[in-house]
Amino acid sequence: MRSGRDVYANLLRDTRGLRREQSRAREGWYAQLDWERKEETLFELEMLLKGFACFGNPRNHPGKPTQEPPVAHDFGAELRIVRDALEQSIDRIRQLLGERDRAFVFSRYLETVLPEDSLRSRLIREQLSQDTPEESLFVLRNTFSSFLEMAEGLLRLGRVSHRLYFSLLGMITREVGRNTYFNPLVALEFRGEFDRIRHADVLEALHDVHEAGHRVVSVTFLALFRALRYVELVDQYAADPATAQRAYVILSVFRSDLRALCRYVGRRACHVMADSFEKRLLDVPAHEIGPRFEDLGHEAARLVSLRATLENLANVLRVEVRRTFERDVPSPAQAGAGEDLGPQLVVATASLRATIHHAITTLCAEIRPRASVPELASAEVARRRASERLRRDIWMFLQVLRAFLAKAEATQGDADRWASYASFQFVREFLDHFRAIGYQLVRTSDYDRLDRFLGALEALRDVDLLRPERLRAAVAECRDFFRYLDDLFVQVSKRAELQHSPFDKRAAAETLRIYLGAA
Structure with missing residues (x-):
């Protein structure tokens, strides 16, 4: 069995791309820091550094999408957030520098009194040196x-234009990108100082992952636990009206990282697992293929199931994060005072935290179906949130099923229409929606016609346009499944934890609208 460290040691060591001597220098510097909150301080600083790049992308901002062209927008509100984030970053750099921060003050003084250009040039070269982590921090402190x-100075102008705002953000981002020891701009990168998974149940689940899916699952867990730390940091900022707006920088990092994770899990993970399993399969000697055929078949089936679960999680994360960002948090330009913004951020982080918890527990249940899921929140809260999510997902897929059945009924009325590709497009769309929403409902239900239902849908994947009987069989199974889900919706709504939580059809419809728009 692999040790807890070996489970993801390579990811923690290699994703940033430091040379070996640089990595050792940073580890030595971090070990010498002698205060208890050094992990929290370093994490906050690096996420603020990453936040300047992510906040510079309007796609990462909360709020409803706007049609206003960037050149017509006054970026004063956004620049005030950047200014506050710069102040916070400088404060964290000073804490990490400790006594060496005095050297910065003396260096700035020398810049004003040195008369000779040669001496000034020498001072600049010394200020730009990055041979040690302290020197890299000193460069950040200076710039x-x-x-x-x-x-x-820009905020004293009457209006902050698009070109001025993004010119400043571009300079900040390039400065971070040039930093030797503190450059967190790589997507899905992890650090040993603050990204270790400490939850015992999750580590045990990682031990049970098949080798072909090990890297994909490790990346997913590390990214999800990193996202929980983002949420905690947003809560810290939201607690103080003076720092509430700084949370926008961390929220932009959260959205950027989750988008990168969804892209990796939804598009690349299947290829990573397939390549790894193919390599393992080719390593099996020919004379062992027969005796090991059944075991290899089971491994392949587990990987197929894992892929489906990961793709489902990618869809859930994408929709839930987009819903929370568009519905629960105002855009930077529309944000009110800290007293009003703080409670809105707390509501949003509660939703985001529940979404991340759901993703972690779902993945653990896929890896270890017979083990209890890890407790990431109180049992009562976890049950209520799980039931609310299940009820909403049942309702959403009922609407998808209803639309599919209606289109199938209309299409079956004219046999000549089967020859058209467009007439079958709704089938392909339904299969995509099933993988995104319906798959987990089927997996977690006690539906007694499960095998026949999945078999009918599987037959549609390579549907023959000249044999519509496959579709008719799938439609019949979908009608039965619709009736089952309709009854299940009523049963779930009667659960004790939902007695004081009426179904919010408007919110569910909004989530479905966002999903259909993102699909």
Whole structure:
């Protein structure tokens, strides 16, 4: 059995791309820091550094999509958030530098009194040196102080234009990208100082992952636990009206990282697992193929099931994050004072935290179906949130099923229409919706016609346009499944944990609208 460290040690070591001597230097520097909150301080600093790049992309901002062209927008509100984030970053850099921060003050003083250009040039070269982590922090301290002064000056203008705002953000991002020891701009990168998974049940689940899916599952778990830390940091900022708006920078990192995770899990994970399993299969000697055929078949089936679960999680995360960002949090330009913004952020983080918890427990249940799921929240809260999510997902898939059955009924009225590709497009769309929403409902239900239902849908994947009987068989199974889900919706609504939680059809319809728009 692999040790807890070996489960994801390579990811923690290699994703940033530091050279071996640089990695050792950073580890030595971190080990010498002598205060208890060094992990939290370093994490906050690096996520703020990453946040400047992510906040510079309007796709990562909360709020409803707007049709306003960027050149017509006043970026004063966004620049105030950037200025506050610069102040916070400088404060965290000073804490990490400790006594060496005094050298920065003396260096800035020398810049004003040295008379000779040769001495000034030598001082600049020394300020740009990054041979150690302390020197890299010193470079950030120097440049960020200048950026802060520039931001203060721009805010004194009557209006902050698109070109001015993004010019400043571009300079900040490039400065972070050039930093030797503190450059967290790589997507899905992890650090040993603050990304270790400490939940015992999740580590045990990682031990049970098949080798072909091990890297994919490790990346997914690390990204999800990183997302929980983002949520905690947003809560910290939201607790103080003076720092509430800084949460927008961390929220932009959250959205960027979750988008990268969904893209990786939804598009690349299947290829990573297939390549790894193919390599393992080719390593099996020819004379062992027969005796091991059944075991290899079971491994392949588990990987297929894991892929379906991961694709479902990618769809859930994409929809839930988009819904929360569009519905629960105002855009930076529309954000009110800290007293009003803080409670809105707390509501949003509660929803995001529940979504991440659901993803972690679902993945653990897929890996270890006979083990209890890890407790990430109180049992009562977890049951209520799980039942609310199940009830909403049942209702959403009922609407998808209803639309599919209606289209199938209309199409079957004219046999000549079977020859058209367009007439079968709704079938392909339904199969996509089933993988995104319906798959987990089927997996977790006690539906007694499960095998026949899945078999009928599987027959549609390579549907023969000249044999519509396959579709008729699938339609019959879908009608039965519709009736089953309709009854299940009523039963779930009667659960004790939902007695004081009426079904919000409007919110469910909004989630379905977002899903259909993102599908």
